[in-house]
Every structure is written in structure tokens, then in C-alpha cells.
Amino acid sequence: MDAQKKLMKLNLESKPILLLFMTPILFSACGKGNYKMEKQITQDFTYNHDLDNNDNFSPDDKWLVYDTRTEAGGIGANGKIEKVHVETGEKMVLYELKQNRAYGPGVGAVSYSHTNNEVVFIHGLLNCTSDKPYEQWRRTGVIIKDDQPGKPIFMDARDISFPFTVGALRGGTHRHEFSGDGEWIGYTYNDAIMKKLEDSTGLTHNLRTIGVSKKNHPISVPESQDGENFSGEWFSALVVKVVPNPVPGSDEISRAAGDSWVGHSGYLKSDGATQRARAFIGTTTEQNREQVDEVYIVDIPEDISIPGEAALEGTETNLPAPPKGTRQRRLTYTANNKYPGCEGIVRSSYGGSMLAYIAKDDHNIKQIFTISPWGGEPIQRTFHESDVQGGIRWHPKDHRLVYVWQNSLVGLNIEEGKNTVLTKPTQNPPKNPVWSHDGHKIAYNRMVSKDGNTPTMQIFVIEL
Numbered sequence: 001m002d003a004q005k006k007l008m009k010l011n012l013e014s015k016p017i018l019l020l021f022m023t024p025i026l027f028s029a030c031g032k033g034n035y036k037m038e039k040q041i042t043q044d045f046t047y048n049h050d051l052d053n054n055d056n057f058s059p060d061d062k063w064l065v066y067d068t069r070t071e072a073g074g075i076g077a078n079g080k081i082e083k084v085h086v087e088t089g090e091k092m093v094l095y096e097l098k099q100n101r102a103y104g105p106g107v108g109a110v111s112y113s114h115t116n117n118e119v120v121f122i123h124g125l126l127n128c129t130s131d132k133p134y135e136q137w138r139r140t141g142v143i144i145k146d147d148q149p150g151k152p153i154f155m156d157a158r159d160i161s162f163p164f165t166v167g168a169l170r171g172g173t174h175r176h177e178f179s180g181d182g183e184w185i186g187y188t189y190n191d192a193i194m195k196k197l198e199d200s201t202g203l204t205h206n207l208r209t210i211g212v213s214k215k216n217h218p219i220s221v222p223e224s225q226d227g228e229n230f231s232g233e234w235f236s237a238l239v240v241k242v243v244p245n246p247v248p249g250s251d252e253i254s255r256a257a258g259d260s261w262v263g264h265s266g267y268l269k270s271d272g273a274t275q276r277a278r279a280f281i282g283t284t285t286e287q288n289r290e291q292v293d294e295v296y297i298v299d300i301p302e303d304i305s306i307p308g309e310a311a312l313e314g315t316e317t318n319l320p321a322p323p324k325g326t327r328q329r330r331l332t333y334t335a336n337n338k339y340p341g342c343e344g345i346v347r348s349s350y351g352g353s354m355l356a357y358i359a360k361d362d363h364n365i366k367q368i369f370t371i372s373p374w375g376g377e378p379i380q381r382t383f384h385e386s387d388v389q390g391g392i393r394w395h396p397k398d399h400r401l402v403y404v405w406q407n408s409l410v411g412l413n414i415e416e417g418k419n420t421v422l423t424k425p426t427q428n429p430p431k432n433p434v435w436s437h438d439g440h441k442i443a444y445n446r447m448v449s450k451d452g453n454t455p456t457m458q459i460f461v462i463e464l
Contacts, residue, residue: 034420036462041084041443042091045450048457049084051432053345053391054111055177056443058146061436062086064443064459065094065119067108075108076134077101081121081144086441086461094119094149095142104128107142109175114437115182117146120155122174127227136190137171137206140232141213155185156211157219157232160192164313167219167235167305169320171195173211179276180264185213186278188257189238191319203244209256209319210240210280212300237304237312238320239278240296240328246285251330253282253296258345262297263352267373276300277373279331279346279355286335293341295332295357297373301325331355331375338362342369347392349399354414356381356392356401368392368403368412381412382419391433391444402433402442409433409444409462422462428455440464 041064042049049066056064063085069078079100084091097105105124112119123142124134132138141155155176157168164170171191178185187210194205217235246252259280266274282296301323305312310321322328334340339360347356354370361367361380366387371378382388384405391404399414402422407429409422423430428447435442442462447455 034422035424036422036464038423038460038462040448041086041089041459041461043089043458044091045448045453045456045458049082049445049459050108050457051434051443051445051459052109053432054109054175054434055114056110056112056434057436057441058083058112059115059117059437061438061441063092063112064461065110065112066459067110067121069108073102074106075122076104076106076124076128078106078108081107081110081119083119083146084459086443092149094144094146095121095152096150101128101130103130104134104138106134106139111177113178113182114180115178119144119146120176120178120185122176123152123154125227135172136174136208137192137195139172139174140230141173141176141185141187143233154230154232155234156213156236157221157230159221159229159313161222161224161229162316164315164320165219165221166313167217167237168221168232168313169211169236169238170314173213173236175259177260179261183215184261184276185215185234186259186261187211187213188259191314193314193316194319197317204254205244207242207244207255207319209238209242210259210278210298211236211238212278212304213237214304217305235305237323239298239300239304239322239326240280240282241322242319246283248285248289249287251284253284254291255283256280256296258343258357260345260347262348262355262373264350265352267348267352274352276302277352279348279373281342281344281346281357282330284330284335286340290335290340292335293343294330294334295342295346295355295371297329297331297355298322299325299327299329329375331371331373332359332378334359339364344390344392347394347401348373349394350397354399356394358388358390358392368401370414381414389429391431393433393435393442396435396437396439398439402435404430404433409442411464422464430460431457 079097110121143153159165159168198205213234262277308324314320344358389404407425449455
């Protein structure tokens with residue numbers, strides 16, 4: 001038996017025969033409620049406190065970070081990043097744009113590092129005007145250290161002037177996520193050069209894809225007078241290949257999103273080494289030319305500065321290309337299912353051996369499935385009679401996860417094969433759940449109204 005088969009045999013998640021036998025019995029209905037007492041952490045009803053499905057707990061689990069965007073204005077109209085103390089409710093402004101307008105620059109979608117007291121978030125370009133507003137391809141990642149609030153560190157360099165700069169990007173990074181060791185940041189991406197080409201040709205070129213940045217590799221870019229180009233403190237590269245018109249029936253994709261890191265530091269390969277990777281949803285074109293979203297994974301080399309098949313920095317007619325050593329693989333094949341497709345953010349267990357996502361079962365109901373990063377047959381984990389609403393998040397160590405179903409938070413224990421309703425169902429369902437690093441708390445959002453006024457997004461915590 002080779003090393004990979006040994007690993008799969010020893011791993012809980014690679015025992016589909018046992019689990020498939022157990023789950024139809026145990027999940028025919030959701031387990032009884034074991035409601036936890038919830039504590040409302042934020043009390044100001046004049047504005048929102050949006051966790052945005054990110055990594056919001058500080059490394060010591062004492063603070064939660066969030067943005068204050070409105071439903072109507074979104075990130076472009078938001079100018080503030082705050083944090084709140086979980087026990088005392090004390091608030092602190094980490095970053096504020098004094099002159100933000102409805103068109104930008106805008107800040108939002110903030111995440112904490114797992115190892116350092118610093119956060120990363122979307123920041124619109126500083127040269128935003130009503131004619132050049134906040135857009136998907138006009139934003140970058142900014143880091144703020146807790147002990148230096150208001151002092152932005154521009155993470156990814158930006159260069160839209162040909163010839164482009166290796167290690168810089170040409171558009172907008174967003175939904176930033178620190179790796180478990182704090183040395184990398186992953187994100188989705190849209191490209192300004194491809195948007196310009198799209199506008200001039202009328203053909204699709206501005207394709208969403210995925211990139212990563214590596215710490216302690218500053219990239220210097222000559223700053224332009226119009227504010228479009230600037231330097232960054234991390235080295236950046238795109239790691240997923242997307243094409244405008246995938247060959248029908250192939251594994252080519254036209255869009256990549258719903259991405260997250262695999263494991264705390266990767267997944268185990270057949271030789272026992274750990275492979276850094278990101279899992280995501282890729283949009284395929286099937287033989288009948290229908291688009292179907294499938295689960296993919298991309299292996300990421302430790303050195304992302306070596307060119308692969310094409311230029312790392314891209315050209316005037318092509319996206320930046322993935323570095324040498326990236327390996328993009330399709331994991332699910334649902335086109336022949338009764339109800340094809342996968343959705344949500346693909347979330348990984350701590351050890352990296354299970355990837356969770358949402359797909360429809362044969363009854364047209366959205367359920368949670370898992371699959372190994374090596375591929376193989378997916379395993380259905382929930383058997384509800386109505387849709388899983390989303391919010392899948394793994395426990396930081398154990399084979400447990402939480403998700404939203406019937407307007408409640410539900411916990412799922414993979415090893416025991418049972419689930420438990422953790423919060424009472426409410427008219428406004430919980431959103432954006434996130435585990436604390438010690439696994440003892442779950443924070444989440446809920447829209448709450450006070451004295452009949454317009455509901456605002458508040459932060460709640462339950463203790464387990």
C-alpha cells in the first residue's frame with residue numbers, strides 16, 4: 001500500500017462507507033435544540049457592524065473586527081474599520097477615511113491575522129472621483145496593526161502602466177484572508193487592464209480569479225501622478241488560470257471565487273509533506289454548453305516569483321499568469337447529477353483533509369457535502385428537508401462545523417454523525433458565523449431593530 005493510501009486509511013474523512021451508512025439514519029431530521037445563551041456585543045443601533053463572513057477574532061480572542069457599511073452604499077461608501085471587545089463592549093476605530101464619498105475610496109471586508117495583532121481589508125483607490133468610482137478592479141489590500149491605528153500598510157503593489165512590474169498586480173484584490181501562519185494572504189481578484197480591453201472590444205475579458213501575496217517581499221512601483229500606480233509591501237501573483245470561453249466538457253474555467261485556504265498550513269501529500277493550497281468554486285462549461293460551478297483546488301509553490309507558462313506580470317491582452325509550480329485541479333463532477341452545481345465558500349477543516357461546500361441533493365435541497373483535497377467521491381453530510389442557508393465554518397481544531405439552517409445556527413459533529421441546533425430560530429437569521437481560535441465561542445451577525453426603527457446589523461456571541 002502506498003503512502004497516500006495509508007494516509008487515507010488512517011484519516012477519518014476517508015471512510016465514506018461507514019459514514020454513508022450512518023448519516024441517513026442520524027440526519028433524517030435535525031437533532032434537538034441545545035440553545036446557547038447569546039450575548040449581544042454591539043449596542044449602537046445607528047450603524048451596521050458587518051463581520052462579512054471573514055476571520056474576525058483577534059489572535060487572543062478578545063476582540064472582533066468589522067466594517068460599518070450600509071446596505072445601500074456598500075463598501076464604496078463606507079469609511080470606517082472598527083473592533084469591539086468581546087467582554088466589555090469597548091469599541092476602537094482602527095482606520096477611518098475622513099473624506100469618503102458615496103463613490104469611494106471605501107473600505108471593508110476586514111479579517112484578523114491568526115498570528116499577529118493586525119488586520120487586512122479592502123481599500124478603494126485614493127484617487128476615486130465620481131467619474132472613477134470604487135470598483136472591483138479599483139481596490140487593493142491594506143493592513144493595519146493594532147498598535148498603529150490609522151497608519152495604512154499597502155499590501156499588494158499596483159501597476160497598470162506597460163511594461164508591468166513582476167510582483168505587482170493591475171486591478172483589485174478583495175476578500176483578503178491570512179494563512180494560518182500569517183505569512184500569506186489569499187484573495188479574489190479583478191483586472192483593470194482586462195476591463196479596459198473588455199470595454200474596447202465588447203468581448204468578455206474581465207474574469208474574476210484568485211491570487212496570493214507573500215510577506216516580506218516589498219515591490220517598488222514608480223508612482224503615477226494620477227494615483228493609479230503604487231508600491232506594496234508583499235509580493236503578489238495570480239495562481240488560478242481562467243479563460244473567456246472554456247472548451248465545453250473540459251476542466252477549463254471562466255471564473256474562480258468562493259476561495260479559502262486549505263487547512264491551517266495546507267494538506268498532506270502522498271509523501272507526507274504539507275502542500276499549501278486554496279480551494280475554490282470554478283465555473284465550467286459542459287458539453288451542452290451550460291455553465292456549472294464545481295469545486296477546485298490549486299496547489300501553491302513556496303516561491304511564487306518564478307514564471308510558469310507565461311509572464312507573471314501579464315501583458316496588455318492577457319491576465320498575469322500563475323507562477324511555476326501551481327497545480328490547478330478539479331475535484332467535483334456534478335454535471336450529470338439531477339441538480340448540478342456547487343456553491344458557497346469552500347471551507348477546509350483545520351488539518352486540510354476535508355473541504356466543505358453546498359450542493360443540491362436529489363430532492364433539490366441544498367445540503368453540505370465534503371470532499372478530500374485529493375479528490376474522490378463527495379460525501380453528503382446533512383440530510384435536511386429544507387435548504388442549508390450557508391455560513392459553513394469549521395471548528396479551529398476538531399471535525400465539527402457550524403452553519404445556518406431554518407434561521408438558526410446549527411452545529412454538525414462529523415465524527416459522531418449528528419447535529420445540534422444552537423440558537424433559537426428568529427425572523428432575522430444569523431449571518432457570517434466565525435469561530436474563536438480556542439473553539440469556545442462563535443460570533444455572528446443579526447439584523448436587529450430597536451424601538452421600531454430601521455434594523456441594523458449587530459454582533460452576537462454564543463459560548464460553547
